[in-house]
Amino acid sequence: xxxxxxxxxxxxxxxxxxxxxxGSENSRAIQVxxxxxxxxxxxxxxxxxxxxxxxxxxxxxxxxxRKLDTRLVLRARLGEGSPEVGIKYLxxxxxxxxxxxxxxxxxxxxxxxxxxxxxxxxFGIEGLAGESVTPEVNALRYFHSLGNxxxxxxxxxxxxxxxxxxxxxxxxxxxxxxxLPGHDFGLVLTDRPLWxxxxxxxxxxxxxxFSYSGDLGPVGVYGxxxxxxxxxxxxxxxxxxxxxxxxxxxxxxxxxxxxYLQAEYLRFFKEELGPVLLMQVGEGNGFMPEANVQxxxxxxxxxxxxxxxxxxxxxxxxxxLALITETREWLLALIxxxxxxxxxxxxxxxxxxxxRDPAGELSGGGRAVLNYYF
Amino acid sequence: MIKKLRISVFAGIMILLGLISVAALxxxxxxxxxxxxxxxxxxxSSGRMEAEMxxxxxxRENVKEMEMFVESDGEVTNGLVEFTNPRDRGTKYLLLDDExxxxxPEAEDLVRISGHMLREGMMxxxxxxxxxxxxxxxxxxYQFTLEGxxxxxxxxxxxxxxxxxxxxxxxxxxxxxxxxxxxFVILKEEMYARDGRLLKEMVAxxxxxxxxxRWMPTEMVMEDKLREGSQTIYRIKExxxxxxxxxxxxxxxxxx
Numbered sequence: 001x002x003x004x005x006x007x008x009x010x011x012x013x014x015x016x017x018x019x020x021x022x023g024s025e026n027s028r029a030i031q032v033x034x035x036x037x038x039x040x041x042x043x044x045x046x047x048x049x050x051x052x053x054x055x056x057x058x059x060x061x062x063x064x065x066r067k068l069d070t071r072l073v074l075r076a077r078l079g080e081g082s083p084e085v086g087i088k089y090l091x092x093x094x095x096x097x098x099x100x101x102x103x104x105x106x107x108x109x110x111x112x113x114x115x116x117x118x119x120x121x122x123f124g125i126e127g128l129a130g131e132s133v134t135p136e137v138n139a140l141r142y143f144h145s146l147g148n149x150x151x152x153x154x155x156x157x158x159x160x161x162x163x164x165x166x167x168x169x170x171x172x173x174x175x176x177x178x179x180l181p182g183h184d185f186g187l188v189l190t191d192r193p194l195w196x197x198x199x200x201x202x203x204x205x206x207x208x209x210f211s212y213s214g215d216l217g218p219v220g221v222y223g224x225x226x227x228x229x230x231x232x233x234x235x236x237x238x239x240x241x242x243x244x245x246x247x248x249x250x251x252x253x254x255x256x257x258x259x260y261l262q263a264e265y266l267r268f269f270k271e272e273l274g275p276v277l278l279m280q281v282g283e284g285n286g287f288m289p290e291a292n293v294q295x296x297x298x299x300x301x302x303x304x305x306x307x308x309x310x311x312x313x314x315x316x317x318x319x320x321l322a323l324i325t326e327t328r329e330w331l332l333a334l335i336x337x338x339x340x341x342x343x344x345x346x347x348x349x350x351x352x353x354x355x356r357d358p359a360g361e362l363s364g365g366g367r368a369v370l371n372y373y374f
Numbered sequence: 375m376i377k378k379l380r381i382s383v384f385a386g387i388m389i390l391l392g393l394i395s396v397a398a399l400x401x402x403x404x405x406x407x408x409x410x411x412x413x414x415x416x417x418x419s420s421g422r423m424e425a426e427m428x429x430x431x432x433x434r435e436n437v438k439e440m441e442m443f444v445e446s447d448g449e450v451t452n453g454l455v456e457f458t459n460p461r462d463r464g465t466k467y468l469l470l471d472d473e474x475x476x477x478x479p480e481a482e483d484l485v486r487i488s489g490h491m492l493r494e495g496m497m498x499x500x501x502x503x504x505x506x507x508x509x510x511x512x513x514x515x516y517q518f519t520l521e522g523x524x525x526x527x528x529x530x531x532x533x534x535x536x537x538x539x540x541x542x543x544x545x546x547x548x549x550x551x552x553x554x555x556x557x558f559v560i561l562k563e564e565m566y567a568r569d570g571r572l573l574k575e576m577v578a579x580x581x582x583x584x585x586x587x588r589w590m591p592t593e594m595v596m597e598d599k600l601r602e603g604s605q606t607i608y609r610i611k612e613x614x615x616x617x618x619x620x621x622x623x624x625x626x627x628x629x630x
Binding site for chain 1: 429431432434435436460461463470471473478480481482483485486488489490491493494495498499571599600601602604625626627630
């Protein structure tokens, strides 16, 4: 799949802007960086399937001016089907005295340290088995500094393409963040079309809530509490999350290894909208792995326990075990992993997966991923 | 009056820069007086550095390149480190007094680092976050004893033992410093736990006159003694001690 027409238009506009920028007094040479990833894996579920895929990202580090930033990240994926080429990020950011406007395809992360954030503008994953998924949003975003690190963000998200959309097809969001010494508070409000797995659905999901992260003695703590409502279906729920992280050393004297644990529990108190959260994870990310949760069968969950335990093997390598489970149908995913820096910008990642579905069927697999950063 | 503080850029970077206050005791000078000399020599009110950090373990190497900014009014030290090597390009650490934040370029978001993480090695190096966050004067944290005089690479040094004050809990319960008697630069440092166990050792491999009459270590080696076979080399490639940092560059607001 080549670039879509709207992407071509955006690229042409961006090139024009780059030409203008590079002609300015503050111009610097454009730099290029990125990564190439090769993946090979086997997965068993009734039968054995093998896959081989490659993908890459190319980022252009564009000249900046005092008022204007641009970011362009392209990516391509080679898999079983036809090659896919697309835009990961493409935006313009205009700086004001106390903030900025950002227009285009951009990451919108409202993180407070949780692996699974129920109150993000999108639904990403952070640091699960050492990997993260950041929601990519076509949006107009306004950031306003309130001073001392506090801020207000307003986001207007829109579907891909430049066609007219009814207002309820747009996504809106607001976040107030207030970092204080030793604490980080957040207050969020979003309303956006429900993602169904194949695209935006008919209903809208409204969410409002607050998040917190801080320290409780030697333990890092965080959590969130929020209200979910499917507007058309008129179903609502309350969601709460508590999480901890802690690190310590193990091993014989003078050969000690750092161990890091993060665990969080998330519960839907009315047992109504748990599946909605799971379906939204990784939404709109067309480059998710084939076996991603977005394409899985809906699972009737009321809570989730997510954990990640990792240990430093040496300064270049770490091994870990990630866990996702819930208590209604005992869906379970166990992900052991090992990753090491081979030098020269090359990293190797080995990962297994052991899954138990709601029917009690077991499946599993493994994959090896080689990354080259340049 | 502005107090001259021991400045350490977080993640040990400023420690590597030798921005460590030392009570160099000897001759007519008291420990506090010598510490004042060291502080005056190593204090940075507004500076910029380009450096690389080479993490070595059993023959394997990993190089981290970075650009750093540090500013201090003598009471509060703030710093910003931006990594520029391909693997970590765009990743930033923001130190605001004793709070550490990490900026992820993929998500373009800042996340607060939990307190317990400050003990861990930064980016796999032998420098902990806590090394960096310790921006208080050593005289506030330690009591000093002159143990003797030695030579390191032909240069006379004071050997100074620092022991934590009873009401304070610094990152290391005690330290031992080897301070250049002429240039007031730390040429070697050992860090100890409460039980006397040697935790880390830092050696300045190269000292340069960064401006007239002002010397600083520009290449240092840190060994975390709890990680056998591991060491981290810190090498300053460019330093500007009079750099005017743009207003707001080292702030949560700018990185969001």
